[in-house]
Amino acid sequence: MxxxxxxxxxxxxxxxxxxxxxxxxxxxxxxxxxxxxxxxxxxxxxxxxxxxxxxxxxxxxxxxxxxxxxxxxxxxxxxxxxxxxxxxxxxxxxxxxxxxxxxxxxxxxxxxxxxxxxxxxxxxxxxxxxxxxxxxxxxxxxxxxxxxxxxxxGAAAGASGxxxxxxxxxxxxxxxxxxxxxxxxxxxxxxxxxxxxxxxxxxxAASLDAVGALLLVTSVMGLVLGAALVQEDGSRVPGLLVVLAGAALGVLLAVWLRRARRPLVSVSTLRTPQLLAGTLGSFVNTAATSSTAVLLTLHLQRRHGFSAFGAGLTLLALSLAVVVGSAAAARLARARGPRRPAVAGLDSMGVGNVVVSGTMVAGGGAGTGWTVAGTVVGLAFLGAGLGASSVAFNDIGTDLPEHEVATATGVLNTGAQLGTAIGVAVLLLVASPGTYGPLPAEAVAILLAALVTLAAARLVAHRRFA
Structure with a gap:
């Protein structure tokens, strides 16, 4: 701080x-x-x-x-x-x-x-x-x-909402x-x-590309709405159909952007390694943290009797750690470039989710104090990683010519919104059985998020994006 x-x-x-x-x-x-x-x-x-x-x-x-x-x-x-x-x-x-x-x-x-x-x-x-x-x-x-x-x-707002x-x-x-x-x-x-x-x-002279805009909006809306519907037991099939429709519209958008004379977003901009890496990072950041926040809130209320306010109070550890991680990443990025804080942030998020998942497993037979302590430690790693990774991927994704920066910010934030919608939907589906043998289903879902985050860290560490 x-x-x-x-x-x-x-x-x-x-x-x-x-x-x-x-x-x-x-x-x-x-x-x-x-x-x-x-x-x-x-x-x-x-x-x-x-x-x-x-x-x-x-x-x-x-x-x-x-x-x-x-x-x-x-x-x-x-x-x-x-x-x-x-x-x-x-x-x-x-x-x-x-x-x-x-x-x-x-x-x-x-x-x-x-x-x-x-x-x-x-x-x-x-x-x-x-x-x-x-x-x-x-x-x-x-x-x-x-x-x-x-x-x-942005990260603190998302975590503390x-x-x-x-x-x-x-x-x-x-x-x-x-x-x-x-x-x-x-x-x-x-x-x-x-x-x-x-x-x-x-x-x-900037193009608004009405057809491209309509395809983009309807594609994203289909993915977000479909992901929300998939989370409900009675609407999973319609939700899946809406997701597929959104994906199909996304394919049509890609075809349109290639053929349009003045597209909403140029294909050459979308293909730049910086924007691809930044969008991937933005997606993984929100997918791995928003889903954990939602699952953890449900877990604390259903299994440990927390109130909604008490569960939200526990999540403050995540928000505070975001600020610390962001500050550290900004210093490291100035000295060593954005790749190192990007990888370190993703690794920290992975470790945080492993700790949160492990606390859920061990906390079933432990008292509230252990549950809170373990959860806060995990959230601290998760938040610090989110702050560092967000700084790094925003830096990477906007390292473009000035006339492309505004469009890049739109793409990055769209990736983040889709990460939240799809990440939460997928992990809620994984958690829907309630248990996997002796393991709480929420713990298994959050462990999956950890594995995806650690895999993304290895990808970023070994790929060129600038």
């Missing part, structure tokens, strides 16, 4: 305007990523509040992620064409309005609409904010520190999860207007 504070202080001393810009833009990332999971824990309260049945839970849970993941690349292209500052301000104001709609909702469809619009707004703000961040932090040292803070903000949502719901009710977005988004918009002094870069 002190390393992060030191980095911020150092940036303030050297360039006060630039440091304020970095902080504001990283807060945009934090708020947007937090929105993906913060409402999940409050869904039962939402359904009771609007008098809706359980059938509405799925659409409420997935609406944000579907639009966020599906529109990220489109949002990046809009930033290219109309200016990143303009798109960032528009996105923040739409996010605030949607928050108000959600807070005042009296029907389930209004909650779904609010979550969907907030996801679409985030798809405008995230690529715009990262493009502006990289434009403001031009020096090599500044870039590494800025990416460290950006990655720490369930805790924040549970805390707000318990203290103020579920509507507070939406209400809090209004002052946050308006305040950030004011911060952008006051502190973000990056010259407006835009390309009026």
């Amino acid at each position: 002190s390393d992060v504070v030191g980095s911020v202080v150092d940036m303030v001393r050297r360039s006060p305007g630039s440091s304020a810009t970095v902080v504001v833009l990283c807060l945009v990332q934090f708020v947007d990523v937090l929105g993906v999971t913060a409402a999940i824990v409050a869904i039962p309260s939402m359904l009771d509040g609007v008098g809706a049945g359980d059938a509405a839970a799925g659409p409420i849970a997935t609406a944000y992620a579907m639009l966020f993941g599906g529109l990220l690349v489109v949002g990046a292209r809009l930033g290219h064409r109309y200016g990143h500052v303009r798109m960032l301000l528009v996105g923040l104001l739409v996010f605030a309005v949607a928050g108000g709609v959600g807070a005042l909702a009296g029907h389930a469809w209004q909650l779904v609409l609010a979550r969907a619009v907030q996801g679409a707004a985030s798809a405008l703000t995230v690529p715009a904010a990262l493009s502006l961040l990289l434009a403001a932090a031009t020096a090599t040292g500044q870039r590494a520190r800025a990416l460290g803070l950006w990655s720490a903000a 369930l805790f924040v949502g549970g805390l707000l719901t318990e203290l103020l009710g579920w509507r507070a999860i939406f209400w809090v977005n209004v002052p946050l988004a308006v305040g950030l918009a004011g911060g952008v207007r006051y502190w973000v002094r990056v010259p407006p870069a835009r390309d009026r």
Whole structure:
């Protein structure tokens, strides 16, 4: 934590305007990523509040992620064409309005609409904010520190969303999860207007490629929605069909991008080793950590009697460790390049998942104290690895010509959203039997995540990506 504070202080001393810009833009990332999971824990309260049945839970849970993941690349292209500052301000104001709609909702469809619009707004703000961040932090040292803070903000938000949502719901009710977005988004918009002094870069000729955008959005939405449906016992076959439809649309998108005169994303950009490695890393990061957070929350509540708030409190170890790992990775990346923190981060995540899995196995006959202690140690490794890996893969994936950075950020974040959706769905399926002989099924699923993460580390260690 002190390393992060030191980095911020150092940036303030050297360039006060630039440091304020970095902080504001990283807060945009934090708020947007937090929105993906913060409402999940409050869904039962939402359904009771609007008098809706359980059938509405799925659409409420997935609406944000579907639009966020599906529109990220489109949002990046809009930033290219109309200016990143303009798109960032528009996105923040739409996010605030949607928050108000959600807070005042009296029907389930209004909650779904609010979550969907907030996801679409985030798809405008995230690529715009990262493009502006990289434009403001031009020096090599500044870039590494800025990416460290950006990655720490996103990873910490993703890891702490369930805790924040549970805390707000318990203290103020579920509507507070939406209400809090209004002052946050308006305040950030004011911060952008006051502190973000990056010259407006835009390309009026930038292609929006309506066909490519439609194929991308529907493909990602199909994958995310299908993954959510697969998690439910009664909808696994329809969910699998939706996933297959999303994959088929992805194939059509690939064909279209090869043939279009002015594609949404050039095939040459997608093929760059840096972007391929960065997207793989982003996918594995969220697949291995979001799924563990969900499974661990269920395990602690079902098998150890934790409340939703207590389970979320345990996950804070993950969030705090993310900050430490991000700071360490930023320093290591400046000195040795991004490959080492990428591999070290993935290895740490693998070790963390092994420890969490082992604690689940051993904790069946142990007391709560052992369970908490072992879990916190595992989450510390997992969070530190996530922070380090996020910094490294963001650095790797955006090491492209300036005119391709915004599109790359959209691709990286789309990979992260798909990692969450697919990772959680696959591991919940693995955990669905309840037990594998004497082993808790959650422990087996998390061990699988560890093996995938360690395999990814070996791949990154031995492949060239720059």
